[in-house]
Amino acid sequence: MPGNGNVGTAETAQNKAVEYIGPGKVEVRTIDFPALELRPGPGVPPRNAGRLCPHGVILKVVATNICGSDQHMVRGRTTAPAGLVLGHEITGQVVEKGRDVEYVDVGDLVSVPFNIACGRCRMCKEGNTHVCLNVNPERPGGAYGYVDMGGWVGGQADYVMSPYADWNLLRFPDRDQAMDKILDLAMLADIFPTGYHGCHTAGVTSGSTVYIAGAGPVGLAAAASAYLLGAAVVIVGDMNTRRLEQARSFGCETVDLTEDATLADQIEQILGVPEVDAAVDCVGFEAKGSGEEGPTEQPATVLNSIMEVTRAAGKLGIPGLYVTDDPGASEEAARHGSLSIRIGQGWAKAHQFSTGQCPVMRYNRGLMEAILHDRVQIAKAVNATVLPLEEAPNGYEDFDRGEAKKFVLDPHGMLAGKTP
Structure with a gap:
């Protein structure tokens, strides 16, 4: 045997x-x-x-x-x-x-x-x-x-x-x-521990306002986790209308990233201010941004956008997957895991970042x-x-x-x- x-x-x-x-x-x-x-x-x-x-x-x-x-x-x-x-x-x-x-x-x-x-x-x-x-x-x-x-x-x-x-x-x-x-x-x-980990490391707590990038299963799990942790408002952003509808089914606010309004503007329409206490990247390296020709792959776009909309001294949870080698990337640098991240913006706002796999x-x-x-x-x-x-x-x-x-x-x- x-x-x-x-x-x-x-x-x-x-x-x-x-x-x-x-x-x-x-x-x-x-x-x-x-x-x-x-x-x-x-x-x-x-x-x-x-x-x-x-x-x-x-x-x-x-x-x-x-x-x-x-x-x-x-x-x-x-x-x-x-x-x-x-x-x-x-x-x-x-x-x-x-x-x-x-x-x-x-x-x-x-x-x-x-x-x-x-x-x-x-x-x-x-x-x-x-x-x-x-x-x-x-x-x-x-x-x-x-x-x-x-x-x-x-x-x-x-x-x-x-x-x-x-x-x-x-x-x-x-x-x-x-x-x-x-x-x-x-x-x-x-996905449940991973979504929870993203919110926990982003400092989500009672009364927090939270932005979740991505309405796939991990993003939805993060949104549910944010409520479990006591968040007051959970906003989920995506380009997929069916997934945004699923997020709304359990109480989330949503932003459609295909619309002309900026993410900050859409958040302001919901909260009255263009920023949140905490943000979670549940998209990762295959992120897409909107362009004149429709959504195009922009692997750093989510990381840059969550820095933009997270308040000063806020935290960013990044359970979304980033890889050391991506042979299918559209940019040479991205094929080796190098992205055009606006780290200066995060530094200036005293953000804290938490990355890596979830310790389940x-x-x-x-x-x-x-x-x-x-x-x-x-x-x-x-x-x-x-x-x-x-x-x-x-x-x-x-x-x-x-x-x-x-x-x-x-x-x-x-x-x-x-x-x-």
Whole structure:
């Protein structure tokens, strides 16, 4: 048996998974059943290949979401290799545990932080699980199914291996209660903590006025988080009218960035002043600006605009993804992660910036309790929509067209009939 684990399912079980084939294309293919080992494969650094994981578990995937970060790869905007198994938003049931796993048991229903962390290094001990020093030999930080993040196999699959299980996994205390709220709990792996992190690091608190750039799933999660933190007014900006309508569905004010009026002018129409206390960038490096020929890619436009509309001494949360290499960028500098940011404006206004991936473990337990005790309806806010795993390619296409939905893949039919 792999890793001398306690086996709860047959190793010969089918394992279908969503693979990145090339720009604009994903397919559902049969892959090997996971073992308690990181086998060689697409995107796996040589120094990680063959890494034994007796501290890991095998999960039967209950829910796994399509993320905007996945879309960056699928659009060909990263150096992701063909054959990479996608998926870093995972909720699952433990079916096998390694010999070193003490506190997670077969049958447990768990949320899997998208950050893979060892729990042993300096960064993990300081709570910076998003930049663990031991799970990726090429740079700080690891994740499932993502380019340059250690090669850990993604979870848009029937089954997936999760290492360092005692440290990483968040166990739901009551299975029946969890399944009743499973679409909400499925957001704990990434977008709910990520949106919350963006607002928390931007200093959102009771009575804050907040601007959220982007009405995709992370932006909507940030907006819901801002209200959870006590914001008085949450303004969401986007060019997609369907997504702006979704933001309004739970009380947000909105600005349509295709209109002629400036962002500051539209904010002033709402608040009476052209600035907010805090701003959150939930767009990232594929940002677009309005021009005479319609929206064009301007990767620094969101960062510059949120500096413009955030008050002096305000804070900017930047959970939106920025990359070190972008082969599809329209500008040479942007292909290497260099953007034309007006840092002088931020300096002059004494802004504070917070960037990087969300350290999910810092927030997920508290957000789980907020879900279980009906303090937030995050699945409704992001319009969680269930699809069978086999329909993942359609989900990617619809998401790329700007549908106002958060697609949740259902590999085993355990989400049948579930709606927000």
